[in-house]
Amino acid sequence: MSLIEVKNVSKQFGGLAALTDVSFVLNKDEILGLIGPNGAGKTTMFNVINGFYRPTKGDVLLNGKRVSNLRPHVLCKLGVARTFQVVRPLQRMSTLDNVIASAFIRTKSKAEAEKVSLEVLQFTGLSDDINVLSKGLPLGKRKRLEIARALATRPEIILLDEAFAGLNPTEINEQIEIVQKIRTEKGITILIIEHHMKVIMAVSDRIVVLNYGQKIAEGTPSEIGHNPVVIEAYLGEEQSA
């Protein structure tokens, strides 16, 4: 069953086509990877799905309903949460307050929000840092805080924008574990942007490849790994570098 359907989406900024006629489907309970070289339009795609941008052409459907003109907070209420590529914690708030602020969307009282938040923080391994101001957290933890905040809104779908970038190998392994736990323990569907090929090959069920705003391939990780077009556009560059 498809949760999100992206139908022929194009997005133009002035004369620049950031996305051209991109279509793909995100099925329930899957982890879908979205890859592509720098500037391929991955984050733009997220911003369109998430409601920050309106598509110039085409539609985004959530559970069969058109959502492409709704604002981000409405989409969040409908169950779509996201993280940002450049982490954006609410800096002068403690880690716990950061998560409480986002937990309020589905809770009535502060006590309830706090309970949800503590649970989510434990899930992401941040229990020891709840009283630290979030601007004082190291990058690895800030990336996890992004995920914790997204989880606290109790989403059905979570969009992860480069949740692994800039992490060291240990942190990457912890992060992979968390991403997999999000699906197995919480039953949340994941759409993930990632540059790190090893990670994306390991966690995704399927992969969609963008290049210059166009979809050039779609398939399982092994299919993508052997696709000549993808290798030329993306993997090949990395191998020769």
Place this chain on the structure above:
Amino acid sequence: MKKYLPHIIFAGLCVVPLMNLSSYIMHILILVLMWSVIGMAWNILGGYTGQVSFGHAAFFGFGAYTAGILYYHLEISAWWGIPACVVILTALSLVVGYICLRLRGAYFALATLALGEICRVTTENLVDLTQGNMGIMIRERTWIDKTWYFYIILFIAAGTFLLIKIVMESKLGYYFVAIREDQDAAESLGIDTTFYKTISLCLSGVLTGIAGAFFMNYMGYIDPGVVFPLYDISITTVMVVMVGGAATYWGPVVGAVIMVFLAEEIRSLPYIGAAHMTIFGVILILIILFVPNGIVGDYKKLLKPFKRKKEASS
């Protein structure tokens, strides 16, 4: 102990009128309390929600003129201005919010700056309604003695303090601070930023307006130059909060004490007294350079908008 600080200060202020202080000292205390209310009101929008306004004179003046016009045209007590303010200022805030809150950062500040001036010029020219530059005077003030004015503004200030405390520890408070820290992130976390910014503006506007309505009753005379000026109201409001500490409960109160006393002291100095605005400007620069979080904010070293209960009790 610290938990009871507001109670102790409130109780202390309650007995002040019994001490038979001179009329001048009472006047200063009333001004301090009034400025605390305005500062706390500005703090909701500028400190907690991060939308810096340079036009709070608009709200203050609207409140004052609401009371004045009720008295002058409808010939009822100007005290009705306080309840009437709630309605009028909510309406004004909604209109202002609809126009200005789509702007961010400096653009919002500039729009509010213009708002204050628009209100002043409009009031000067709507002579039939506002008496223009002749102003509105209450012929018989309610009390000659200052005691009751003091108690009224004391209760308004205490009520404002309590309201802000309740708001900031609820969902609203978390949303306000989230919007200040990162509007886009807040939006993607399910916070309707436009809606909550408007709520913040309404709260701030209404409370400032109430202070304005009190001012009309207390001073007995208003004209556009008294209640709508950019320097004496809008900028001083920002200074009260900056000196005391933005986004702190006590900041505006401390700021009001300092600013009112300072203004009185400087004005009474020979020769440089007339240049009190210049001196305020210098003070503001020094504050921004050395204690950017204000006296209350940097005293704590960390600007923590929410205090965890555990820490407070330990």
